[in-house]
Amino acid sequence: MKSEKDLDFKVILIGYCYFMILNYWTLYININIFLKGGCVNSSLNELESFLDANSMIKKIKGTNDIVENTYIWEWVEDKFKEVAKRFGFSEIRTPIFEATELFNRGVGKETDIVQKEMYTFEDKGGRSITLRPEGTAPVMRAFVEHSLASKGLPQKFFYLGPMFRYERPQAGRLRQFHQYGIELIGSSLPVADAYTILVAVEILKAVGLENFKLKINSTGCQKCRAGYKKALKEYYRPLLNNLCDDCKRRYDRNVLRLLDCKRDAEYAKSAPNILDYLCDDCKAHFNELKSLLDTLNIEYEVDPSIVRGLDYYTRTVFEIKYPSLGAQDAIIGGGRYDNLIEELGGAPTPSVGFAVGMERIMLALTSEGKLPSPRGVDLYVVTVGDEQRADALKISRELSKYMRVDIDLMGRKLKAQFSNASRENARYVLVIGEEEVKSGLYTLKRMSDRTQMKLSIDEVVMEIKGKRRLESFEQENTTFGS
Numbered sequence: 001m002k003s004e005k006d007l008d009f010k011v012i013l014i015g016y017c018y019f020m021i022l023n024y025w026t027l028y029i030n031i032n033i034f035l036k037g038g039c040v041n042s043s044l045n046e047l048e049s050f051l052d053a054n055s056m057i058k059k060i061k062g063t064n065d066i067v068e069n070t071y072i073w074e075w076v077e078d079k080f081k082e083v084a085k086r087f088g089f090s091e092i093r094t095p096i097f098e099a100t101e102l103f104n105r106g107v108g109k110e111t112d113i114v115q116k117e118m119y120t121f122e123d124k125g126g127r128s129i130t131l132r133p134e135g136t137a138p139v140m141r142a143f144v145e146h147s148l149a150s151k152g153l154p155q156k157f158f159y160l161g162p163m164f165r166y167e168r169p170q171a172g173r174l175r176q177f178h179q180y181g182i183e184l185i186g187s188s189l190p191v192a193d194a195y196t197i198l199v200a201v202e203i204l205k206a207v208g209l210e211n212f213k214l215k216i217n218s219t220g221c222q223k224c225r226a227g228y229k230k231a232l233k234e235y236y237r238p239l240l241n242n243l244c245d246d247c248k249r250r251y252d253r254n255v256l257r258l259l260d261c262k263r264d265a266e267y268a269k270s271a272p273n274i275l276d277y278l279c280d281d282c283k284a285h286f287n288e289l290k291s292l293l294d295t296l297n298i299e300y301e302v303d304p305s306i307v308r309g310l311d312y313y314t315r316t317v318f319e320i321k322y323p324s325l326g327a328q329d330a331i332i333g334g335g336r337y338d339n340l341i342e343e344l345g346g347a348p349t350p351s352v353g354f355a356v357g358m359e360r361i362m363l364a365l366t367s368e369g370k371l372p373s374p375r376g377v378d379l380y381v382v383t384v385g386d387e388q389r390a391d392a393l394k395i396s397r398e399l400s401k402y403m404r405v406d407i408d409l410m411g412r413k414l415k416a417q418f419s420n421a422s423r424e425n426a427r428y429v430l431v432i433g434e435e436e437v438k439s440g441l442y443t444l445k446r447m448s449d450r451t452q453m454k455l456s457i458d459e460v461v462m463e464i465k466g467k468r469r470l471e472s473f474e475q476e477n478t479t480f481g482s
């Protein structure tokens with residue numbers, strides 16, 4: 001009986017506490033509104049905006065924060081840059097926003113990108129500005145604007161950065177995404193196409209990816225494409241009523257795009273094949289590309305449905321697919337664009353390039369289990385007492401010239417400093433106590449086997465640097481390799 005009464009009392013007490021908390025909270029909001037010069041009853045809007053002003057602000061739909069995986073991005077970017085440099089490409093950086101006209105003219109007014117996906121706004125000077133949806137048109141704009149052709153051809157650039165497209169977000173499809181791309185400007189030869197595809201394959205291999213499939217096609221030149229478009233229109237005309245709304249719209253504006261529609265893929269299977277319509281020059285170009293890829297032992301499939309969603313392509317187009325990614329399986333897209341520079345006001349300059357989606361690379365690495373492990377600091381400096389903090393700071397400055405160093409900044413006790421060193425995957429811990437400062441000999445602990453040694457600062461550098469060379473080589477082969 002007594003315990004039942006106790007229980008009732010507890011329930012009443014908890015209820016009362018909740019009631020009081022609720023009251024205090026309401027009072028707190030009211031006081032805040034009064035202090036801001038508002039009136040409680042007449043101003044529900046103010047209450048709303050007060051609550052809004054104090055609620056958490058979240059990232060925009062279709063964007064991502066790269067928080068804990070930054071080291072993976074850095075690792076992939078370094079690998080890609082290294083490959084590009086090995087093949088003689090140098091970096092180019094263009095602005096994130098450009099005149100809207102650049103994409104209207106470059107990417108094409110009738111493309112989905114320009115019609116539906118661009119982030120376009122008017123700036124304070126009344127100019128129409130667009131956040132770049134892709135990197136090729138901006139690089140070509142810079143090429144023309146800086147008269148880079150005068151420095152000799154070919155010119156080879158790579159770039160890396162955010163792009164913006166207002167698409168329906170899903171796995172592997174974002175509104176702000178990141179591309180790494182290369183552009184080889186100035187050569188009309190099939191060897192330039194093969195070279196570009198070779199770099200695309202090499203960057204994937206450099207991060208250890210294997211399960212990808214290269215698909216190539218030729219979209220011909222303006223001359224042979226006209227005949228093909230006519231045949232395509234004839235084929236699709238009787239089917240128009242059955243096509244999806246996008247395809248109906250594309251029929252008049254850009255009939256080639258009907259071929260890569262996912263919803264109407266069945267019809268595309270029996271559509272005329274562009275390869276049957278290529279002129280002799282385009283046919284010879286495509287055949288030579290195929291034989292160069294054969295020489296390089298690069299596996300490919302000829303897929304006439306690859307037409308790409310940007311209008312600037314001529315002749316070679318290609319995609320590298322990663323089938324396990326599902327709907328967004330194209331990790332790389334590229335091709336030849338022989339008329340783009342001329343359309344942007346430059347002299348005719350045939351060119352070829354590709355871009356890879358960084359977010360899709362991350363998904364592919366995850367699905368192949370190829371993500372690298374985070375690399376910890378080389379050395380974590382701990383102090384026995386507060387008195388050694390200044391010495392620890394000085395020693396860290398010295399050692400940071402040779403290695404990655406970290407130090408306790410929270411005034412933790414010795415044991416907690418060691419725990420923190422382990423959390424940061426420190427390879428070594430350097431202990432600084434009164435005796436160490438006096439003698440100039442410090443206790444260095446190797447965390448992998450818990451070995452302790454007494455060393456001078458110079459010897460600490462030798463121990464860590466000497467070993468590091470060997471271990472970083474081993475790490476590259478075991479952690480990052482295949």
Ligand code: HAM
Pocket residue numbers: 133134135136165167172173174175177178179181182183309310330331332333334335336352353354355356357358359360
């Ligand atoms: P793209 O096919 O539009 O080509 O894009 C290239 C790659 O960027 C795609 O294969 C995909 O990995 C990634 N990507 C595209 N849109 C998104 C998105 N919304 N979210 C995540 N990733 C995406 C171009 O952009 C051409 N500029 C490529 C090029 C360079 N052609 C010649 N040179």
